[in-house]
Amino acid sequence: MIEVKEITKRFKKLVAVDAVSFTCRDGEVFGLLGPNGAGKTTLLRLLATVLEPSAGTALVDGLDVRRESAQVRARIGLLVESAGLYARFTPREHLRFYGRLHGMNGSSLERRVQAVLEMLEMIDFADRRTEGFSAGMRRRVILGQALIHAPANVILDEPTAGLDVMSTRGVRALVARFRGEGRCVLISTHLMSEAQRLCDRVAIIHKGSLRAVDTPAALIERTGAADLEDAFVQIVGEEQLRADLWEQRRERRWYQFWRRKLPEGRKDA
Amino acid sequence: MLKVARIIFGKEARDLLRDRRSLFFLFATPLLVPLLGAIGGVFVMWQVTRHTDEGLPVVVVNGEQLPALVARLEHEPALDLVEAPSNIENALRGGELMAVLEIPPAARESLSAEESLTLTLTSSRSGWLPDFAVISIQDALGEYADEVLAERLAHRELEPDWLYPIRLKRESAAPTGIAAAPIVASEATPASLGSLFVPLAVTSWAVSGGLSIVAYMTVGEKERRTMEALLITPASRVGIVLGKITLSIIISAITISLWSLDSLAYVFFLSVVPSASSNLVLLDIPRLGNLGLAVVWLMLLMLPLMTMVNGFVAVVCTFAKNNREANLFLGILQLLLPGLAFLAIFGIGAAPPAVVFALPVVGVLVAVRDLFGGGVAPGVLALAWAAAAAYAAGAILLAAYVFSREWALMRGM
Numbered sequence: 217m218i219e220v221k222e223i224t225k226r227f228k229k230l231v232a233v234d235a236v237s238f239t240c241r242d243g244e245v246f247g248l249l250g251p252n253g254a255g256k257t258t259l260l261r262l263l264a265t266v267l268e269p270s271a272g273t274a275l276v277d278g279l280d281v282r283r284e285s286a287q288v289r290a291r292i293g294l295l296v297e298s299a300g301l302y303a304r305f306t307p308r309e310h311l312r313f314y315g316r317l318h319g320m321n322g323s324s325l326e327r328r329v330q331a332v333l334e335m336l337e338m339i340d341f342a343d344r345r346t347e348g349f350s351a352g353m354r355r356r357v358i359l360g361q362a363l364i365h366a367p368a369n370v371i372l373d374e375p376t377a378g379l380d381v382m383s384t385r386g387v388r389a390l391v392a393r394f395r396g397e398g399r400c401v402l403i404s405t406h407l408m409s410e411a412q413r414l415c416d417r418v419a420i421i422h423k424g425s426l427r428a429v430d431t432p433a434a435l436i437e438r439t440g441a442a443d444l445e446d447a448f449v450q451i452v453g454e455e456q457l458r459a460d461l462w463e464q465r466r467e468r469r470w471y472q473f474w475r476r477k478l479p480e481g482r483k484d485a
Numbered sequence: 486m487l488k489v490a491r492i493i494f495g496k497e498a499r500d501l502l503r504d505r506r507s508l509f510f511l512f513a514t515p516l517l518v519p520l521l522g523a524i525g526g527v528f529v530m531w532q533v534t535r536h537t538d539e540g541l542p543v544v545v546v547n548g549e550q551l552p553a554l555v556a557r558l559e560h561e562p563a564l565d566l567v568e569a570p571s572n573i574e575n576a577l578r579g580g581e582l583m584a585v586l587e588i589p590p591a592a593r594e595s596l597s598a599e600e601s602l603t604l605t606l607t608s609s610r611s612g613w614l615p616d617f618a619v620i621s622i623q624d625a626l627g628e629y630a631d632e633v634l635a636e637r638l639a640h641r642e643l644e645p646d647w648l649y650p651i652r653l654k655r656e657s658a659a660p661t662g663i664a665a666a667p668i669v670a671s672e673a674t675p676a677s678l679g680s681l682f683v684p685l686a687v688t689s690w691a692v693s694g695g696l697s698i699v700a701y702m703t704v705g706e707k708e709r710r711t712m713e714a715l716l717i718t719p720a721s722r723v724g725i726v727l728g729k730i731t732l733s734i735i736i737s738a739i740t741i742s743l744w745s746l747d748s749l750a751y752v753f754f755l756s757v758v759p760s761a762s763s764n765l766v767l768l769d770i771p772r773l774g775n776l777g778l779a780v781v782w783l784m785l786l787m788l789p790l791m792t793m794v795n796g797f798v799a800v801v802c803t804f805a806k807n808n809r810e811a812n813l814f815l816g817i818l819q820l821l822l823p824g825l826a827f828l829a830i831f832g833i834g835a836a837p838p839a840v841v842f843a844l845p846v847v848g849v850l851v852a853v854r855d856l857f858g859g860g861v862a863p864g865v866l867a868l869a870w871a872a873a874a875a876y877a878a879g880a881i882l883l884a885a886y887v888f889s890r891e892w893a894l895m896r897g898m
Contacts, residue, residue, distance in 0.1 A: 264717045267891050290719040300710030302496075304503040316492045317718040361714055 217242050217400050218263060218369055222272035225258050225424075232258040234424040235272060240402050242368070245395050247415035248404040249448060251460060255424040256404040257297065260373050263402070264294040276369055290318065293367035297374040297404075299358045303347040307338050307357045310346070311364050318365035332360045337386065352383035359390075369400045376410060388414060408445035418444070422452045486724040493720075493728025497702055501732070507697075511736060515743035519750055533617065540565025541583040541618040544573060550592040553632070557625040558586075564621050580611030583618035599637055680858025684829050684850045687787065688822040696815055698736050699795050702729040703802040703888075704811040707897050716894065723885040726799060730881060733795045734788070741787065779856050782866055789873035790849045794822070796880025803887045806897030826850055839865065843872040 218240040225233040233255045240246035248256045261267040263274055265285040274281045276288045301310060311329040315321075320328060333342045336356045341349070346357060355378070362370070372391070376384040391414055394401045405411055411418050412432045420427040420435075428435060428451050432444045441447040449457060501507060543564050548555040559566055567582075576582040587605040589595065595602050606622060608615040638645060706712040715725065798818065805811035829850035833841060842848040842865050852869035855861035887893045 261713075266713055266716050267895070286719045289717055292717070294713075294717050296710075296713050298710055299714050302500060302709065302711060304500055305496075309499075313492070313496050314714070314718060317489065317715075317720040319719070358714070 217275075217277060218246075218402060219275040220259075220263070220272075221274060223259070223262055223269050223274055224271040225255075225262055225267060226270040232424050233262065236419075236421070236424070236426045237272075238419050238426065238429050240369075240400050242400045243395060243398040244416045245391055245401040245403060245414055247411040247418035248402065248421060249406065249408065249411050249418050249444075250421035251406060251452075251457065253423075253460070254421045256406075256421060257373055258424075259421070260294065260371050260402070260404055263371060264292060265289055290365065291367055292369045292371055293362035293365065295355075295359050295362045295370075295372045295375055297377055299361075301346040301349070301354060301357055304345055306343050306345055307360065308333065308342045310357055311360050314361045315364045320365065328364060328366070332364055335363075336360050336390075351378045352380055355379060355383065355387075359387075367399075369402070370394055371402045371404075373404045375403060375405070376407070408443070408448055412444040420448055420451050422456070427451050486721045486727070489720040489724025490728035490731065493725050494732050497698075497729055497732045501698065501736070507701075511740055512743065515740060515747055519747045536614055537563035537617060541614060541621070542567045542581065543583055543618055543622065544569045544585045545588065546585060547588040547590055547592065550588045550590070551596075551629075554588070554626065554629045557629050558622065561621045561625050563617055564625075577607060577609045578611075580609050580615075582609060583615045584608040584622060586622055596633060680854045681830055683783070683857040684826045684854045685823060687783075687790070687850060687853050688826040696733075696795070696798050696818075698733040699729065699798045700802045700808070700811045700815060702733070703799050704805045704808055707806070707894075708808055712894060722889040723882070726881060726885040726888050730792065730795050730799055730884065734791050737791050737795070738788075782856055783853060785870055786849045786852060786866070786873065789870065789877040790846065792877035793845065793873060793880045794818075796877060796884045799884035800880070800887050803884065804893045804896065810897075822846070829854055839868060842869040845872075845876045849873050 220236055220238050220240075222235045222237050223233060224231070224235050236255075236259060238246070248259065250256050258267065262269050263276065263281060265281050265288050269282065277291050279287045279291065281288050305313070308329060311332055312325065315325045315328060333339050336359060338353075338356055338360065341353060346354065349357070355375075359372075359375070372387075375387050375391070379387065388410075391401055391403070395416075403411070403414065415432060417429065417431050418435065419429045430438070432447075435447045435451070436442075436444060439447040439450040441450055541563055543558070543566055545555055545558060545566055546569060548566075555566070558564055569585075570576045570582070573582065573585055577585060585607045587607070589602065589604070592602055592604075604626070606619065608619050634648075635645070638647065706715060798815065801814040801818075802811045805814060825846050829847050833847070833851055837851060841851055848869045852861060852866055856866070
């Protein structure tokens with residue numbers, strides 16, 4: 217179980233996560249919904265003890281992420297959206313390496329590696345170096361790394377991003393399996409349809425603040441929307457979302473302006 | 486912690502062993518460079534021998550004036566005295582003639598009158614062979630000049646020592662202690678070059694091989710986006726850093742050993758090949774009674790120095806956003822270390838106070854300078870080693886600290 221208590225993260229003046237609180241129970245799939253830059257990944261990094269909270273805290277199976285970070289890391293498995301692989305290692309070697317870092321060894325490690333390879337359907341390419349793997353194959357290896365120590369709490373950051381249809385279905389089946397095994401599953405996504413299909417409850421985050429926490433059905437009912445996507449837009453506010461987009465575009469324009477104008481400036485000089 | 490270090494070491498070693506390009510640059514280069522050098526040397530020697538065996542064509546004008554000199558020139562194996570062609574200048578320009586030695590028409594009379602004589606030597610500029618002809622002519626001329634001088638001195642009933650009214654007898658004195666070369670009364674100073682070159686070599690060794698490995702293992706984790714996965718395991722951060730630095734030190738030690746073997750082979754080559762420039766003594770092997778002990782001390786001092794440098798590199802590379810930034814840091818470090826070596830060699834006087842030996846990096850370099858120079862007391866060496874070991878431990882702890890700080894880890898992620 218993951219209990220988040222008034223957790224806050226500041227990067228200098230920027231408040232990336234602002235006093236967020238929620239609970240993700242065992243046997244539950246909990247979704248974190250929000251647009252790009254909402255603070256979802258920062259929140260997951262706080263729970264995985266990669267980042268230290270500026271205020272507040274979180275408990276993973278009763279262990280404090282601030283004070284008992286090593287024990288917390290042993291109880292969670294985190295799938296990082298942008299994670300990479302060692303190009304000269306095979307998937308089996310990746311799993312062995314991370315298994316050893318989690319204190320596993322000997323025949324129990326080999327059995328667990330084989331089980332994860334089978335569970336994620338990686339047997340066919342288990343002994344090939346990861347250089348040149350497709351996005352789906354890479355995602356499976358990274359997921360395997362996160363699951364090698366059979367964590368009670370699974371945190372998945374954009375688990376289906378960049379995956380083809382079959383791989384996406386595979387991930388969804390896996391999440392359902394985790395729920396059935398009684399694990400606590402926390403998913404971060406910006407795909408509303410996926411959240412509606414997978415999650416028992418969802419939290420809507422915008423600019424680091426929690427806007428709503430409930431079941432998808434309750435959120436839809438509360439807003440009177442047709443689906444979770446509409447409910448999300450209503451809760452955050454359409455104008456606000458448009459303003460966010462405009463802000464992102466404007467930042468990009470400034471960057472492009474600088475890139476384009478620089479040679480002209482040099483010419484004048 | 487040690488278990489984690491072993492796991493990380495094993496993983497990094499396996500990764501490195503599979504990287505053929507890195508392996509080539511780390512291990513094959515020290516083996517190939519002397520091999521290529523030897524092949525090049527043999528080729529040059531073969532070319533020189535081939536041409537000198539045939540004899541380099543040289544013309545002596547007015548040779549009848551100094552028959553003794555001509556006889557000496559004829560005895561030079563590299564020279565072939567030939568008849569003057571119709572157009573000497575064209576023959577020189579075209580490379581058919583290597584050199585022309587012109588003796589003045591009244592040379593015999595000038596020598597008899599004990600006057601000074603000026604001979605003109607004109608050499609061709611075509612290629613490198615004329616230089617060999619010039620060297621041979623100068624050798625023969627030098628011997629002939631000595632002979633003429635001896636005759637003149639005898640004629641005046643003077644001893645050869647008459648030419649040298651003042652002589653210099655050189656002796657050396659240095660602190661007692663361990664030195665690569667024992668202090669001897671000698672005109673040669675075999676230890677002085679060692680005290681210049683060894684500290685410089687030490688700094689180049691400290692940055693050879695290991696640095697790029699440390700960079701690959703730290704900022705490389707950020708570039709490959711594998712850092713976060715590593716950090717969310719319960720593995721000890723000190724263990725992770727220790728595993729990575731241990732591998733880099735082993736790699737450095739291997740590359741140092743290979744390059745040292747190269748250097749020894751080079752010194753051996755110089756000692757067995759007779760050379761005109763034999764006054765330049767790199768290391769006087771017969772006199773190096775303490776060389777073994779000095780090398781043991783050198784290795785002892787290198788270990789903490791390498792750990793210190795690699796630990797510091799781990800700190801800056803963990804902090805770096807990406808490889809580009811890390812390379813900038815490494816470039817500065819690679820300039821700084823030889824700078825410290827120059828400071829140790831030229832900026833710090835003989836017999837400095839003990840505190841100098843306790844300075845980071847500089848302490849080791851001064852100790853090495855004295856070890857391969859005049860001499861250094863064992864107690865001072867022990868102080869330099871202990872201080873370097875303390876700095877090395879500090880560098881590892883600092884690297885582990887930075888490796889656990891989000892302000893360093895999250896840069897570029």
